[in-house]
Amino acid sequence: MTAPAHSIKRGVSLYSFQEEYFLRTLSVEDCIREAAAFGARGIELIPEQMIPGFPRVSDEFVDSWFSWMEKYGTTPVATDLFLDTKRYPDRWLTLEEQVASFHRDIDIAVRLGARVVRAIINTPPEVMEAAAPYAEDRGVRLLLEVHAPFHYEHPWILQHLEVMHRTGSPALGLMPDMGTFVERFPRVVSERALRDGAKPELVDLIVRTYDDHGDTHALMDVVNYRGGGPVDFGLARQATHYIWTEPKSMLEHMALIGHIQAKFYEMTDDEVEYSIPYDRIVPVLVEGGFDGYLSSEYEGNRHIQDAFPVDSVEQVRRQHTMFARLLGESSGEQQDPVLPTPPAVGAGPGTGPQTTGTGSY
Amino acid sequence: MFDQYIVCEEGFRPLEDGRTGGVVEVRMPYYRGLALSMVEAVDLVLDGQPVPPSRTTLTVHGNTYTFDQLPRTTDDRWEMGERAQLAFETDEPLGPGEHDVAVAVRLRISYMPVPGGGRDSKRLTLAA
Numbered sequence A: 001m002t003a004p005a006h007s008i009k010r011g012v013s014l015y016s017f018q019e020e021y022f023l024r025t026l027s028v029e030d031c032i033r034e035a036a037a038f039g040a041r042g043i044e045l046i047p048e049q050m051i052p053g054f055p056r057v058s059d060e061f062v063d064s065w066f067s068w069m070e071k072y073g074t075t076p077v078a079t080d081l082f083l084d085t086k087r088y089p090d091r092w093l094t095l096e097e098q099v100a101s102f103h104r105d106i107d108i109a110v111r112l113g114a115r116v117v118r119a120i121i122n123t124p125p126e127v128m129e130a131a132a133p134y135a136e137d138r139g140v141r142l143l144l145e146v147h148a149p150f151h152y153e154h155p156w157i158l159q160h161l162e163v164m165h166r167t168g169s170p171a172l173g174l175m176p177d178m179g180t181f182v183e184r185f186p187r188v189v190s191e192r193a194l195r196d197g198a199k200p201e202l203v204d205l206i207v208r209t210y211d212d213h214g215d216t217h218a219l220m221d222v223v224n225y226r227g228g229g230p231v232d233f234g235l236a237r238q239a240t241h242y243i244w245t246e247p248k249s250m251l252e253h254m255a256l257i258g259h260i261q262a263k264f265y266e267m268t269d270d271e272v273e274y275s276i277p278y279d280r281i282v283p284v285l286v287e288g289g290f291d292g293y294l295s296s297e298y299e300g301n302r303h304i305q306d307a308f309p310v311d312s313v314e315q316v317r318r319q320h321t322m323f324a325r326l327l328g329e330s331s332g333e334q335q336d337p338v339l340p341t342p343p344a345v346g347a348g349p350g351t352g353p354q355t356t357g358t359g360s361y
Numbered sequence B: 001m002f003d004q005y006i007v008c009e010e011g012f013r014p015l016e017d018g019r020t021g022g023v024v025e026v027r028m029p030y031y032r033g034l035a036l037s038m039v040e041a042v043d044l045v046l047d048g049q050p051v052p053p054s055r056t057t058l059t060v061h062g063n064t065y066t067f068d069q070l071p072r073t074t075d076d077r078w079e080m081g082e083r084a085q086l087a088f089e090t091d092e093p094l095g096p097g098e099h100d101v102a103v104a105v106r107l108r109i110s111y112m113p114v115p116g117g118g119r120d121s122k123r124l125t126l127a128a
Helices: A014-022 A028-037 A059-072 A095-111 A125-137 A155-167 A187-195 A200-211 A219-227 A230-241 A247-256 A278-287 A313-328
Strands: A008-013 A040-047 A074-078 A116-119 A141-145 A172-176 A260-264 A293-298 B021-025 B038-046 B049-051 B056-060 B063-066 B084-089 B096-109 B114-126
Touching: A008 A028, A008 A074, A008 A172, A008 A313, A014 A028, A014 A040, A014 A293, A014 A313, A028 A040, A028 A059, A040 A293, A059 A074, A074 A095, A095 A116, A116 A155, A116 A172, A116 B096, A125 A141, A125 A172, A125 A247, A141 A155, A155 A172, A155 A247, A172 A247, A172 A260, A187 A200, A187 A230, A200 A230, A219 A230, A247 A278, A260 A278, A260 A313, A278 A313, A293 A313, B021 B063, B021 B096, B038 B056, B038 B084, B038 B114
Parallel strands: A008 A040, A008 A293, A040 A074, A074 A116, A116 A141, A141 A172, A260 A293
Antiparallel strands: B021 B084, B038 B049, B038 B096, B056 B063, B056 B084, B096 B114
C-alpha cells in the first residue's frame, strides 16, 4: 500500500519492556537490540527506570549507551522526567526546587544525546515556563505529556497552552499519549478484573458504558448501588480514567507536538490494537505534517502477568508491523522518510520542518 | 502493577548476626526507582502476626536503613526491580520449614492523589 508523503519515524520507549527489565530477563542493551530488530530507530528512555544510581549517571553508562546506539543503528530520541513534588514527607517542593529538578533532568537528556524531554503531566505550567530558557539554551524541547484523562480542552492543558503561546518558547511543546484515544475498553483490563473476582454483570455494565461512550461520571456510584466490591470499583475508576477523543483534536496543536507516546495495551494476532484505532490516528499525524517519532509504549503487561506469560517484545514487534503498514513502508524495515528531509541526528530543536513555528502562533 | 513480584521466592533466611529473626527479599511494585524518602512503609506480616516497623530495617545495595531514617533519605534509592533485604527481629527463633510472608509497600507518588504501592503474600520456605 502507499501512504501520502510524510517523515514520521518509528521508535520505542524502553518503558515497553518494563516487565522483562524488572525481572532482569532483558538488560538495557537487550531492550535496544530488540527494538532495533524490527526497524525502530529512535530510542526513548526513562532514566529513573533503567539507570541505577540516578540522578548520578556515570561516564561508563553514557559510554555504553552511545556504543549500543552505534552497534544497533539507533538514535537517542527522548528521555522521560518525573517531578517529585512530594519528595519530602512534610512539605511540597518549592518552585525553585522544581525547576532545579527539571534542570537536572535536562542535563541528563543532553548527556544521553536526547533532544526531547517528556515533562510529566503533574508539572505545573509555571515550572514549564521557568525551565524553558535552560532547555532552549541546551537545544532540548520540554514536551508536556497529554495523558488520559486529560485532553486538549481541559483547563490544566489550557493553562499549559497559554504559557506555550504567550512565551512562544521553541523549547516548549506537547507530547500526546495515545491513551487519550481509547475508543473501546481494553479487554485485557476487564478480563483481569474478572479473574480477580469482579462481578460479571458489573464488568459488562462498565465495559458497555465505556464502549457506548456513555456517561462514566457516576459509574462508581452505580456499581456501588449494584453491590460491587473493591475490584468492581477499581474497574469503574479505570473507565473514568481512559478517555476517547477524536484524534483530529491534535491537528490544531500540531505545531507544538514534537513526539508521540504510542501507548498500547494489546496487539492482537491480527496486528491491530484492540482498543486504540491507530488506523485513524496515523493519518491525522500525516495530515498534520508530524515529523517526529511514534514511540511505542506497551502497558499491557500489568494486566496479564497474573495468568499469562508476558512477551513485550512480541507485542512491540506487532505494533511496529502495524506502523510500517500504516506509514506505507514496503516491509518491516524502516525506509528513509519520503519528504521532507529529516533533521540530522543530534540537530537541535527548530531544525525540523514542523518546528519552525513552534509555540509562536 | 508489580504486586505479585514484591515478595521474592528466594533468599528467605534467618538473621545471621546472633539476633532472632530473618530476612525476606522484596521488590518495589513500581515501574521506576524512587528515593527512599518516598517509601512510606514496607509492612511485614509473618505467619499472621504484624511485625512492627521498629523491628525491621531495609537494605538497598548494601546500605541499611531503619524506617525512622527513610523519610529523610533523599540521596539513596530503591531501584526498579531491585531486590532489597527486609530484615526483621522476632521474639523467638524462626522455625524451620514454611512460613506465610505478607508484605505491603506504600509509596508516595507525586502525580497520584492516593498512596501508591501494593501488597503480596507468599508461602516461603526458610533457607537452612
